[in-house]
Amino acid sequence: MIDSTMNKPENSKITSEAPRSFLQLKLSIPNQQSVRIASGFAKSILILLLLFTLSCRTHRPIQSRLVPLDTPILKSKADRAMASMIHVQDYMDDIAISKEEQALLGDFYKTNNNRPVWLVDKRNAQELLEAIELAWSDGLTPDNYGFDVIKENLQKLDSPTYADTIMPAFYAQLDLRLTNAWMRYASDLQNGVIDPAKFSPGWKNIKQPMHLPELLTEALKKHQIRETLDALRPQNHQYNQMRYKLAELIEVQKNGGWPLPGFFETLEAVDSSTHIVAVRKLLQATGDLQSKDADSLSPVFDEKLEGSVVAFQKRHGLKPDGIIGKRTQDEMNKSVGYRIGQLIVNLERMRWLPHLHDKEYLVVNIPEFVLRTYKNNKPKDQMNVVVGNVKNHTPILLNTIKYIVFNPTWNVPPSIVRNEMVAKMKSDSGYLEKNQ
Structure with a gap:
């Protein structure tokens, strides 16, 4: 979901x-x-x-x-x-x-x-x-x-x-x-x-x-x-x-979109670069950096800019380290039209799910590795969770939680033994001891 x-x-x-x-x-x-x-x-x-x-x-x-x-x-x-x-x-x-x-x-x-x-x-x-x-x-x-x-x-x-x-x-x-x-x-x-x-x-x-x-x-x-x-x-x-964000981004698109900073070397706090100006303008347009909090023409990576980078990273499921590396730059160079497309797809996916009106429920956002709990349709708590990958993906589960097992016994499924572990055991006699 x-x-x-x-x-x-x-x-x-x-x-x-x-x-x-x-x-x-x-x-x-x-x-x-x-x-x-x-x-x-x-x-x-x-x-x-x-x-x-x-x-x-x-x-x-x-x-x-x-x-x-x-x-x-x-x-x-x-x-x-x-x-x-x-x-x-x-x-x-x-x-x-x-x-x-x-x-x-x-x-x-x-x-x-x-x-x-x-x-x-x-x-x-x-x-x-x-x-x-x-x-x-x-x-x-x-x-x-x-x-x-x-x-x-x-x-x-x-x-x-x-x-x-x-x-x-x-x-x-x-x-x-x-x-x-x-x-x-x-x-x-x-x-x-x-x-x-x-x-x-x-x-x-x-x-x-x-x-x-x-x-x-x-x-x-x-x-x-x-x-x-x-x-x-x-x-x-x-x-x-x-829905509200979609309306907001459509207005941004009508007014010409937002500036894309391009690609450059990794930048972090206290660095100085002409690219910082472009990053500031983008983060102001996306709402991650308030105009009153920063000089949009400053080329210095200051503390307030670092905080806005962290906010941007959290919104896009990135590691919130405040460093503008390759993955962060990839997300910063997505156009308004791309973000509108993401929202349209996610709105459609939300309509596929059972409508939860006034119930307590929890949601695992698989790409983000995060579980959130909701009460009265408002977020209450969140925690990190382990999910699968593209090869061994986490299935979509929609059900009622009836009980919780603490410290469960977990045995390796036969499919994992057959498809992932056998080859490693053959090539490394100490594999099982190393991975107890």
């Missing part, structure tokens, strides 16, 4: 709209040991989700099902909306949906007598549109929920140019798009976009059960479209921290 150690800014709110380009990332799904972000950010993080299987069905022409517009019942826009009978199969060629989504939509409209549910009173539709527009704040892409098409079509309903000529089929298709958008967004917020089991066998199928048709029906009835969606995302401390 990935744990963010970034601090949430006080009184922060996610309100700004993120340019779509910030979320157009090409990501390599990480394994359990580390998070790796692909270098090219030209494609969407959600590109894997576009590979839906479209159902190819033969259906009767839409126009043959329409009531003529001059029929008295269709004089108002509300009447035309209600005249739009919705049969999901009839629109499969127009809306890209998976077989699973098709089944959910069919169940939903069957319980609503195949009638529109969004367009007689458009308040719910407008609220959904506003919620989808902020999908970027969870590392999701508004376009994956048909944002532009829905926005354009809702505008047509209010346009004198189109409003009086729109056919019932238009209402039916738009209503279907709205329902599918809400269900897809709800599912992504609660269980994630990607099935982790497809990329890593260590992940079990831990999707939380959702009853989307019933949930949406209740949300529409109570006019709580956005509130219901907000309640579906993880409510824990780590997830909220990462």
Whole structure:
């Protein structure tokens, strides 16, 4: 499980709209040991989700099902909306949906007598549109929920140019798009976009059960479209921290990013170098060094700069020695776009896990070798732990702790004896004595 150690800014709110380009990332799904972000950010993080299987069905022409517009019942826009009978199969060629989504939509409209549910009173539709527009704040892409098409079509309903000529089929298709958008967004917020089991066998199928048709029906009835969606995302401390940090970094990106110091010889306290100035500017931009605490033009590696380097190292899982060596320089030269990509991946991974609302729990951040305990969704204690490596990785474990064994007896597993120890014993007769 990935744990963010970034601090949430006080009184922060996610309100700004993120340019779509910030979320157009090409990501390599990480394994359990580390998070790796692909270098090219030209494609969407959600590109894997576009590979839906479209159902190819033969259906009767839409126009043959329409009531003529001059029929008295269709004089108002509300009447035309209600005249739009919705049969999901009839629109499969127009809306890209998976077989699973098709089944959910069919169940939903069957319980609503195949009638529109969004367009007689458009308040719910407008609220959904506003919620989808902020999908970027969870590392999701508004376009994956048909944002532009829905926005354009809702505008047509209010346009004198189109409003009086729109056919019932238009209402039916738009209503279907709205329902599918809400269900897809709800599912992504609660269980994630990607099935982790497809990329890593260590992940079990831990999707939380959702009853989307019933949930949406209740949300529409109570006019709580956005509130219901907000309640579906993880409510824990780590997830909220990462959302706030994502919003912060997107603002940094919009303003030109932060300066990268480049690579140089190892530097430590009391050293003097022209590279120190670049390091100061970076750490001020990342919030690790307060502007009031240091002269940004000073080339001297002073005590306050050393403290900010330690803070930077802790946030990135490095040895907090205050020395700017190769590994620290590698992390210092990661762009804002790279960090945004890391947050997007970690937000997705957090959605894969069971939602821990008000329980006490502990989290092992495998790449950091750290265990943290939480109470009421706030960090309480932490300690270092031993985990595996890439070759012998630590599996993802999700379970309830029922008891703790102190000073347990540990025997070497046969696989370790066979794969790691036998060769060493053959080459060194004193191996076992040396490693008691």
